[in-house]
Amino acid sequence: MHPAFSIIFFTTAAGAGYGLLFLLGLLAPSGALPDSRPFAIAALVLGLGLVTAGLLASMAHLGRPERAWRALSQWRSSWLSREGVASVLTYMPALVLALSWGWLGSEGRVTLVAGVLTAVGAVATVICTGMIYASLKTIHQWHNAWVVPNYMAIGLMIGAVFLNALMHPWGGGSPEFDVAVALIIAATILLKEGYWTFIETRPAQSTPESATGLGRIGPTRFLESPHSEDNYLIKEMGFSLGRKHSTRLRTLSRVLGFGVPLVATALAALAPVIATPLTVLAALSIAIGMPIERWLFFAEAKHTVQLYYGAQRV
Amino acid sequence: MTSLPTPTANAKKLGLVVDLDLCVGCHACAVACKEWNSGGHMAPLTDLEPYGRDPDGVWFNRIHTFEADADDQHIGCGTSRTTHFPKSCLHCETPDCVTVCPTGASYKRAEDGIVLVNEDLCIGCKLCSWACPYGAREFDQDVGVMKKCTLCIDRIYNKNLEEVDRVPACVMVCPVSARHFGDLGDPDSNVSALVRERDGYDLMPEMGYKPVNKYLPPRPKKVMPVAIEGGRRELEVSNDNALLNWVDRLLSR
Numbered sequence: 403m404h405p406a407f408s409i410i411f412f413t414t415a416a417g418a419g420y421g422l423l424f425l426l427g428l429l430a431p432s433g434a435l436p437d438s439r440p441f442a443i444a445a446l447v448l449g450l451g452l453v454t455a456g457l458l459a460s461m462a463h464l465g466r467p468e469r470a471w472r473a474l475s476q477w478r479s480s481w482l483s484r485e486g487v488a489s490v491l492t493y494m495p496a497l498v499l500a501l502s503w504g505w506l507g508s509e510g511r512v513t514l515v516a517g518v519l520t521a522v523g524a525v526a527t528v529i530c531t532g533m534i535y536a537s538l539k540t541i542h543q544w545h546n547a548w549v550v551p552n553y554m555a556i557g558l559m560i561g562a563v564f565l566n567a568l569m570h571p572w573g574g575g576s577p578e579f580d581v582a583v584a585l586i587i588a589a590t591i592l593l594k595e596g597y598w599t600f601i602e603t604r605p606a607q608s609t610p611e612s613a614t615g616l617g618r619i620g621p622t623r624f625l626e627s628p629h630s631e632d633n634y635l636i637k638e639m640g641f642s643l644g645r646k647h648s649t650r651l652r653t654l655s656r657v658l659g660f661g662v663p664l665v666a667t668a669l670a671a672l673a674p675v676i677a678t679p680l681t682v683l684a685a686l687s688i689a690i691g692m693p694i695e696r697w698l699f700f701a702e703a704k705h706t707v708q709l710y711y712g713a714q715r716v
Numbered sequence: 717m718t719s720l721p722t723p724t725a726n727a728k729k730l731g732l733v734v735d736l737d738l739c740v741g742c743h744a745c746a747v748a749c750k751e752w753n754s755g756g757h758m759a760p761l762t763d764l765e766p767y768g769r770d771p772d773g774v775w776f777n778r779i780h781t782f783e784a785d786a787d788d789q790h791i792g793c794g795t796s797r798t799t800h801f802p803k804s805c806l807h808c809e810t811p812d813c814v815t816v817c818p819t820g821a822s823y824k825r826a827e828d829g830i831v832l833v834n835e836d837l838c839i840g841c842k843l844c845s846w847a848c849p850y851g852a853r854e855f856d857q858d859v860g861v862m863k864k865c866t867l868c869i870d871r872i873y874n875k876n877l878e879e880v881d882r883v884p885a886c887v888m889v890c891p892v893s894a895r896h897f898g899d900l901g902d903p904d905s906n907v908s909a910l911v912r913e914r915d916g917y918d919l920m921p922e923m924g925y926k927p928v929n930k931y932l933p934p935r936p937k938k939v940m941p942v943a944i945e946g947g948r949r950e951l952e953v954s955n956d957n958a959l960l961n962w963v964d965r966l967l968s969r
Contacts, residue, residue, distance in 0.1 A: 465840015465860030483818035620785035707851035
């Protein structure tokens with residue numbers, strides 16, 4: 403699949419924003435976060451900013467962005483519509499949380515209710531995002547049980563790393579929280595490796611033989627293209643990533659997106675004196691590494707339609 | 717509404733039957749489709765840079781060509797079959813291209829099963845084209861909406877046309893009658909009879925979309941393999957001409 407910048411930015415940034423809002427929603431009422439208005443405002447602006455920037459970027463992907471509001475109507479059947487509804491609904495408790503905790507500094511009942519609802523909305527929205535991809539039977543690399551857990555874990559992981567990088571400068575960090583963040587990163591690594599192993603080892607069901615029905619004659623090969631120039635189908639769904647590039651980019655994403663954040667966060671727990679630079683390093687590294695991971699999620703996805711254009715497997 | 721219509725027992729299922737045994741790959745169906753639909757229900761079928769360096773345009777019908785081996789036992793010249801393979805929207809009974817649509821633009825008609833796009837509602841998110849395994853939908857980047865085959869809805873119900881012409885443009889134009897149009901929900905229709913007699917099949921049944929359009933397989937042919945000798949044959953030079961032998965020795969040194 404063609405890795406469109408707008409969608410890569412949207413799924414990464416909004417996922418991270420919802421991960422951060424999820425943590426803020428649950429931790430703010432409990433008093434576990436630094437008691438500081440600048441911290442609260444910085445964290446909320448980052449969370450809501452990532453979500454808002456992501457949603458705006460997703461609209462840039464549309465052919466008719468001015469009609470985007472129509473996407474809220476078909477939530478009965480469409481995961482994309484459900485995602486839209488969930489994201490709009492999540493703004494309501496998130497803005498209440500921002501007022502009661504960020505503005506008034508309250509840890510009372512309003513903050514608690516708004517926080518829990520924000521966390522629920524964040525989880526629901528990210529599930530919908532994952533399901534948009536996981537529900538597409540046409541793309542083997544997306545239509546599997548690894549996709550939604552990965553979307554959830556990666557959103558939570560980036561949110562946790564960003565939150566940790568904010569907490570230490572405000573004196574609110576702790577080795578215990580560093581360990582919790584490191585465990586989240588480690589669990590996410592297992593899920594991502596599980597996904598990569600799955601797409602490497604489990605072949606898609608469809609073949610050129612089933613796509614054309616000519617399997618009844620014998621092994622089927624693509625002989626002649628229907629058109630000499632690339633059409634929409636090839637430009638949008640014919641993206642093909644070379645093996646060498648795939649390996650290199652996976653290494654880059656493993657190192658920057660997972661390895662460096664894990665090691666830096668673990669070191670921060672061991673050496674609290676330099677925890678601030680280490681957790682900021684983890685956040686910067688993950689901010690570069692995760693878009694590479696998301697780029698690969700699209701670039702390594704092979705649409706079934708490629709079987710009509712010469713692919714022997716998808 | 718992008719939920720699928722509730723299936724009823726005697727529902728019409730209008731669609732095409734494509735005979736792969738007859739198709740000669742002339743692309744007339746694709747051209748007639750482009751011509752009719754450029755002014756039809758989904759018009760325009762935008763062409764960008766049609767005479768330029770990188771022409772790109774919307775088409776609803778494409779003719780691919782595949783080669784399938786007759787059988788593994790007779791590898792050699794003359795065993796493989798070349799099959800021209802026209803492909804357009806299959807107007808599936810349970811297609812995800814309809815249900816994934818977030819706006820209600822993509823819909824399946826209850827009365828005849830035709831899958832259409834309401835261009836006034838489409839936001840151009842392209843998700844329906846991702847959900848189609850057959851590549852039936854093409855995005856019109858100039859208008860910013862998705863386009864697809866309408867089964868020539870503006871021909872098949874068009875009272876201004878002679879009754880004989882009330883068929884999709886691709887069916888009308890096919891010089892070898894490899895394309896048939898009819899109601900596949902009616903077991904007594906001409907198309908249903910063809911599917912029964914010729915063992916018509918679905919493309920990618922594993923997707924579970926239940927395509928309405930069916931394909932008739934190429935008829936079996938007697939395989940007459942011509943053996944291809946293995947190895948590279950050396951040019952044998954046997955010559956009594958002393959001069960040529962000397963040149964040969966010189967060049968072979």
